[in-house]
Amino acid sequence: MQVFKCAMKLVARRPVYFLVYGVWLSLMAVFMASSLMSPASTDEYEKYQVDYAVIDRDSSQVSEGVCEFLTTQGDRIAIEDSDFAIQDAVAKDTCSYLLIIPDGYGEAFMEAAKNAEPLPEMECIYSYYSAEGALVDAALAEYLSSLSAYAAAMPDKPVNELIELAMQASRVYADVQIIPSETDATETDKFMFYLQFDMYVYFAGIIVCVGMMLVTLNRAEVRRRNLASPISYIRYSAQTMLACLVVMMIFWALTYILGAVCFPQSFAAVPLLGKVMMAIVPFVFALIPLSVAFLMGQLHVGETLMNAVGNILGLVLSFLGGSWVPMDIMTPEVNMIAHFLPGYWYTDALSRACQLGSSDYATLAAIGCDIGIMLLFAAAVFGIALVVGRMRTQTSEAGGNAAAEVVAI
Structure with missing residues (x-):
């Protein structure tokens, strides 16, 4: 051998x-x-919660309504209103979505909604790690669209009541039922x-x-x-x-x-x-x-x-x-x-x-x-x-x- x-x-x-x-x-x-x-599927559907931050420079009823809506999307992270704090949060990926509401946004929003004009914009920053921020921004845009529609349809109604109507509309979800896939891997x-x-x-x-x-x-x-x-x-x-x-x-x-x-x-x-x-x-x-x-x-x-x-x-x-x-x-x-x-x-x-x-x-x-x-x-x-x-x-x-x-x- x-x-x-x-x-x-x-x-x-x-x-x-x-x-x-x-x-x-x-x-x-x-x-x-x-x-x-x-992974093993759960019996109930749970909405994904996102870490977000809001810097409210307007302090109006509209901006407060925006903050209230975002509470339904996840947990709020406190960030100081300064250039260094904002840059640091973005660099360290402290939150997945950062929204800056400018001064005078609420008044400009209501005026544009009642006059059927383009809505004013807010500054938002997404996380570069995932698409969670884009998902939150899309949900916020839908809420603001509902608020704008209510404001245009009922211009004499108080702002707080319009916000409540928009919040109620945002809480309407389709029923979710989990159906196991036939192609799921077995043990x-x-x-x-x-x-x-x-x-x-x-x-x-x-x-x-x-x-x-x-x-x-x-x-x-x-x-x-x-x-x-x-x-x-x-x-x-x-x-x-x-x-x-x-x-x-x-x-x-x-x-x-x-x-x-x-x-x-x-x-x-x-x-x-x-x-x-x-x-x-x-x-x-x-x-x-x-x-x-x-x-x-x-x-x-x-x-x-x-x-x-x-x-x-x-x-x-x-x-x-x-x-x-x-x-x-x-x-x-x-x-x-x-x-x-x-x-x-x-x-x-x-x-x-x-x-x-x-x-x-x-x-x-x-x-x-x-x-x-x-x-x-x-x-x-x-x-x-x-x-x-x-x-x-x-x-x-x-x-x-x-x-x-x-x-x-």
Whole structure:
């Protein structure tokens, strides 16, 4: 097993690849899968409360009505009426909405409302962190529009009564009923989402780690020395492939065990047969990047290109496979393209396996079909790699008897 030990040592010499593509990306998949879960919905609708501030330089009945209306939008924050205090509040994001009512606003507002003229403006500042301030400003504009309409319709009515009518109108809300979405993620989906994100981990990690090992072993001087050794070519190839398979299984076992540890409740909620299939599906899928790594090794590409191929393929297949964006919201053209890529069949198999029951033979057959398609992808890429490797052994740079015969001719 000298070749196997040598191959594993080559992988161990580059621990940074395993730490980045194996450990770090797997942990990132844990965080992303956790963030995808929608929070549990409450039984009652609660209006969102916003922190706001008002600087009233008018002190009129209209400005007081504005302040009274804003109390329905959230909690008021006290801010001093000075340029420094206002700038400091904006810079520190003390409140989401800051309103400055200028002097004489109330009188100008009532006069403009009764004469059907444009209403005077107030100075408002939104928070740059969110759109909460814009929402409050839209609600305030609706209140002022109601107050203006009442003032135009009843010009002889006292201002305080007009404000009360506008406040009553602002308190009218539509009935809100929370209906659970049929697409809300369940507890079992948490583990499935994690394994879907690991599609990128498999492609980036396995291609780079296995590919760099094979590139080293396929160097002309190393290959000549190995072919001159007493070990047969069949044993040499078998031990090399065993090392590749072990590296692949390390990535597969790491991701699966990490998911089971980080999502224990989700893992426990998956039926027993589902757990088995959710272990088999990633194992079969990992054979595809293993075949790509074998092809990259036969092509003798450099380290930079190896990293580029692993990352680009991982990103493209993860996106088009529905790992990051649900296939339901993609266009029909993208869905059609996704059917020609292995990522689609991987996510489809996982989504079926997470709910698989012991007597659900139809779903089990569908998963078997997905697994068969992924095996065909792996076999196709592996076949191409064998052809490339065979052609390369006949070159003068490869070494060996086949190359020597070509040179002799």
